[in-house]
Amino acid sequence: MAAANHRELLRVEDLRKHFRVSKVGGWGSSQLRALDGVSFTLDGGETLGLVGESGCGKSTLGRTILGLHDATSGQVLLKGENLLTTRIGRKRQHRRDMQVVFQDPYASLDPRMTIFEIIAEPLRINGVFDRERVMEMLACVGLRPDSAIRRPAEFSGGQRQRIAIARALALDPALVVLDEAVSALDVSIQAQIVNLLKSLQRERGLAYLFIAHDLSVVRHISHRVAVMYLGKIVETGTRDQVFGTALHPYTQALLSAVPVPDPARRGREHRIVLKGDLPNPLEPPSGCSFRTRCFKAREICTRVEPPLADDAGIGHLAACHFSAPLAAPTDKPFVY
Amino acid sequence: MSDSDLVLSVRDLIVEAALAEGTVRLVDGVSFEVRAHEVFGVVGESGSGKSITMLAIMGLLPPNARIAGGQVVFMGRDLAKLNEKELQQVRGNKLGMIFQDPMTSLNPVLRVGKQIAEAIRIHHPRMPETGVRRRVIELLELVEVPNPEQRYRQFPHEFSGGMRQRAMIAMALANEPALLIADEPTTALDVTIQAQIMELLASVRARTGASMILVTHDLGLVAETTDRVAVMYGGRILEMACVHDLFEIPRHPYTVGLLNSLPELHSEDGALYSIPGQPPDIRDRPSGCVFHPRCGLQQGRALCAHTQPTLAAGRSVGRLVACHFAEETPQWAAVAMKMDTVLEKENA
Secondary structure, X not given: OOOOOOOEEEEEEEEEEEEEEEOOOOOOEEEEEEEEEEEEEEEOOOEEEEEOOOOOOHHHHHHHHHOOOOOOEEEEEEOOEEOOOOOHHHHHHHHXXXXXXXXXXXXOOOOOOOHHHHHHHHHHHOOOOOHHHHHHHHHHOOOOHXXXXXXXXXXXXXXHHHHHHHHHHOOXXXXXXXXXXXXXXXXXXXXHHHHHHHHHHHHHOOEEEEEOOOHHHHHHHOOEEEEEEOOEEEEEXXXXXXXXXXXXXXXXXXXXXXXXXXXXXXXXXXXXXXXXXXOOOOOOOOOOOOHHHOOOOOHHHHHOOXXXXXXXXXXXXXXXXXXXOOOOOOOOOOOO | OOHHHEEEEEXXXXXXXXXXXXXXXXXXXXXXXXXXXXXXXXXXXXXXXXXXXXXXXHOOOOOOEEEEEEEEEEOOEEHHHOOHHHHHHHEOOOEEEEOOOHHHHOOOOOOHHHHHHHHHHHHOOOOOHHHHHHHHHHHHHHOOOOXXXXXXXXXXXXXXXXXXHHHHHHHHHOOOOOEEEEEOOOOOOOHHXXXXXXXHHHHHXXXXXXXXXXXXXXXXXXXXXXXXXXXXXXXXXXXXXXXHHHHHOOOOXXXXXXHHOOOOOOOOOOOOOOOOOOOOOHHHOOOOOOOHHHOOOXXXXXHHHHOOOOOEEOOOOOOEEOOOOHHHHHHHHHHHHHHHHHHHHHHO
């Protein structure tokens, strides 16, 4: 399942997005670092899966890349050009290259527009409206031609997500940000949409930034994976590296927390149950931000923030002082 | 299995709702039993009627819906026949409930401790204030809320999602229920918090001996926590079996499709099997077998389109399947699922 072409499409460098949050009581404000120095690259035709729990900044990252949020600092380079400094006119060209599909297919389609108008809208805005193109898009997401004259209310969740995908692909983008695009769907429908996304990628050489909290789906669709925690990427590598030999304790805990749909394996593997909740993002812990919940934390973790490093030199990066694959399962549970 | 072992017995439950289109049957003849100390899983996709079935059992149906037939026998009493006042004595007492969204299930303007205390006081009106308070602190300790004395005085917004769900569980356990109904208890939570809550539920059940019905769409959770499972679709149970049998040799074509459409963390990839079509519209339920329009096994056979299959015992013990051709399922599944991998190889 090699990527169709290996040219670098997107490069994100040290991207930061800080929000001002007023303090409880209304006096003064504090700074929330939703993105705290995020860097990664994405090739054409490739899928990067972005995982993490709620509040880790994965959606903010997608939105900042798309220009829906203004970045505080850093660079977003699409085909070598920095989107954060380009002129407005050029920006519009770049936006044609980047499209988005959101989670909720009930909220992201205008209920008063026909399906035809919904898919035609991006074409009209860019002055390239073509009736044939709209019908072609309908067909390529597996909807019947007579759907064109109907409105969103007549469609189920899975079908609406097909419409949202057709709209996103109408301008022939190079990159599609899929922000929890299959999360709201039932499994049987989710499988249909995942298969559709994979076949569209093969046909059109699309690159996906696939943002999701469901690790099984991310594993299924991604070529490479990045794991986020409190605004930072804590581990990244190929799909098999991250899912096979996770190096960061957070990734290891995340993977072990996913229920396995096989009763025969019940109790075979030891589950790492993390203590506590995500720390308050307004007051992140000193040193390593994961140390408060980490089963490997030592004294150094409170003082020194670990860099995202490629210890083995194989493109598998982890931000941990003690990064190492999990030892083979033993009979002893983890001791905190 | 003796009858004294039965905690809950639901017989031919029918729930109807009055909608603008007329009367619609949301649950169509559902029967199952929950035994002592058992975890019974109910899986299904949205609209399958799994949550409505639970609301009917608890007597919490929305005003436009009602139980139109059947029995709900809980510890020897038919809940379907009780009036609201009698139901209130059962709910939250021997029948505990945990819902999906802990934010909307808690009252935002009442302190968490007071809300848990209320659950106790309703059923023990004469318990002294200090006794109630002691019991609440004890419950918060049981659900592993740190600093229970301090947490007692806090409001729900000061609790994280996981902590709120712990408070909800404390409330459900307040009167040592015989049966816990947990409807998607971890769906709104992150996976690491889900692991905490499921572990907690297992440990409190071990301590109190309560049975549990776990309603979920997550087949992973079902595989890991339940003893027996019912698969619901279009308001009916299509298959019911012990969890090991169900995952190993699913007998209903829908169960086969559901299990195969799941992307797994450890399995090889390829195209996922996907059940063709859309879930049924309950306002216009298909004739005969409710799954027949999407079924790969029916092959246009008239029986499927005309006659509703009954949930009948198959060859193996304790398994019930509602399919006319359940005997053919394993063979069909082998061919259908293999075909898909072949197709995928051709496309690649």
